[in-house]
Amino acid sequence: MVVWRCASYGVVMRRSAPYFVVSAVFHYLGPAFAVLLFSRIEPLGVAWLRIAAAGAIFSVWRRPWRAWRLLSWSTRRLVIGWGVVLAVMNCCFYLAIDRIPLGTVAAAEFAPVIVLAAIAVHSLRNLLALVFAVVGVYVLTDIRLSHDWIGLVFTALNAVLFAAYVVLGHRVSRADGLRRIDGLALAMGVATVLALPVGLDAAVPAFKDPGLLAAAVGVGVCSSVIPYVADQLAMARVRRSTFAVMLALLPATATVIGAVVLRQFPQPAELAAVAIIVVAVGLHREPT
Numbered sequence: 001m002v003v004w005r006c007a008s009y010g011v012v013m014r015r016s017a018p019y020f021v022v023s024a025v026f027h028y029l030g031p032a033f034a035v036l037l038f039s040r041i042e043p044l045g046v047a048w049l050r051i052a053a054a055g056a057i058f059s060v061w062r063r064p065w066r067a068w069r070l071l072s073w074s075t076r077r078l079v080i081g082w083g084v085v086l087a088v089m090n091c092c093f094y095l096a097i098d099r100i101p102l103g104t105v106a107a108a109e110f111a112p113v114i115v116l117a118a119i120a121v122h123s124l125r126n127l128l129a130l131v132f133a134v135v136g137v138y139v140l141t142d143i144r145l146s147h148d149w150i151g152l153v154f155t156a157l158n159a160v161l162f163a164a165y166v167v168l169g170h171r172v173s174r175a176d177g178l179r180r181i182d183g184l185a186l187a188m189g190v191a192t193v194l195a196l197p198v199g200l201d202a203a204v205p206a207f208k209d210p211g212l213l214a215a216a217v218g219v220g221v222c223s224s225v226i227p228y229v230a231d232q233l234a235m236a237r238v239r240r241s242t243f244a245v246m247l248a249l250l251p252a253t254a255t256v257i258g259a260v261v262l263r264q265f266p267q268p269a270e271l272a273a274v275a276i277i278v279v280a281v282g283l284h285r286e287p288t
Contacts, residue, residue, distance in 0.1 A: 048199020083190025
């Protein structure tokens with residue numbers, strides 16, 4: 001029985017691992033592009049353009065209104081709730097990284113997710129994996145205090161909402177009557193409408209410059225289409241606690257991207273942190 005469970009876990013992780021890698025890579029490419037736009041477009045404008053671009057792409061690709069008609073009211077409420085979280089989370093994220101270093105925001109974002117992983121710890125092995133993940137992320141992100149209290153407020157809100165994104169996204173990925181990406185497409189449509197009042201005016205410069213608009217659409221694809229789709233496909237295959245631990249790979253992936261793309265070679269302590277995170281993910285076992 002133990003051998004069968006281990007083999008089953010291995011198959012699940014092999015099938016979900018590519019989605020985690022894709023999600024981790026594009027979670028950091030998107031914000032990197034977005035920061036470059038802040039000199040031309042205000043953060044809330046970039047946030048709305050990101051959401052709207054993704055919403056438009058999902059609308060053409062999935063035609064989610066067809067799925068909406070077939071959903072129960074409980075599933076509709078779930079999708080709407082997730083859309084609210086996506087809208088507010090993205091706005092808070094961009095307001096945060098406009099004031100606080102991205103590494104600090106990323107570290108804070110992982111903190112509530114640790115709680116999600118801890119809730120479902122059923123073995124000493126998984127507890128050890130969780131401890132390794134926390135230590136590795138802490139060393140890697142080098143959390144710093146800031147005197148910008150407004151930035152810290154948005155950072156904290158984004159972190160809480162990211163945990164809500166994981167919880168609701170996991171439920172949507174397994175909701176009855178929804179194909180995996182259709183729930184995401186519906187939620188992104190809701191988010192586009194909700195973020196419109198706070199972001200449209202700030203996004204006006206992009207509509208006057210085709211190159212700037214294309215860059216904003218690129219941010220939407222890299223930040224809200226590719227990683228969110230990968231997340232949904234991974235969430236449908238693993239439990240929420242496992243997904244939460246796997247999110248520890250995000251800062252590690254950012255370090256690798258920095259070395260390869262930006263020639264920002266990590267220090268020995270950062271390499272050690274990456275190794276610790278890899279050990280943590282390797283230790284974790286899907287609860288049975």
